Amino acid sequence: MNLFNAHSIVADLGLIGVLGIIFAETGLLIGLAFPGDSLLFIAGVAASGSGAAILGQAHLSTVGLVIGAPIAATLGGLVGYFFGEKYGRKLFDRPDGRVFNHEKVVGTEKWLRKYGPGKALLFARFVPFVRTLINPMCGVVGVDKKKFFFYNALGALIWTELVIGLGLILGEKLKGSVDTYLLPIIGVIIFASLVPVFIEIFREWQTRKHYK
16 A cells, blocks of 8 residues: 555545545645645546446445545645644744745745735645645635635635546546556646636736836
8 A cells, every 4th residue: 555656545545545635635744745636536537437447446436535525625724724823833934944934934925915815725726735835824824714714615626526527537438547647637737727827927927027
């Protein structure tokens, strides 16, 4: 069993393992190393009618996955927020930390101030590492709890159901090893989620250029 391999998690741990990793990947800082998009996609394949055959007969409950995944991701985000709110300042207030440092807190504050918690949290769900770090950072910088709870849940729902849905649909059509399709599909998901961010950056650049 390999907790850092999506196929292994689905095959060896089943639905409970998938939900546990999704919770940890979005709520615990150790989740930075866990698969997220790839796990949801392969879980979707395993929950499809015929797709499970290419995963060595690993099969997941479709209903359990579709209902449980957004709940696990939402709860993970809440745990991350409260962790950041209570302990985050001590953890991130280190100028020399590679992952956790004050520079990232300042950067997050600027990002949230510029785009608001809604866009920031929705985009972050589709970006590895960012979706783990942004939740405790929101707690650190004091994002309004009601706004965080709403956009955290909305982002969790959109992210999990979209990626699982792709796995369910493509699971009926894939042939051979699922690993052949994994990286291109995840790459497309991440790229598509970042398009609005690129547009915002381009608009900002155009505005600065105009006023120079």
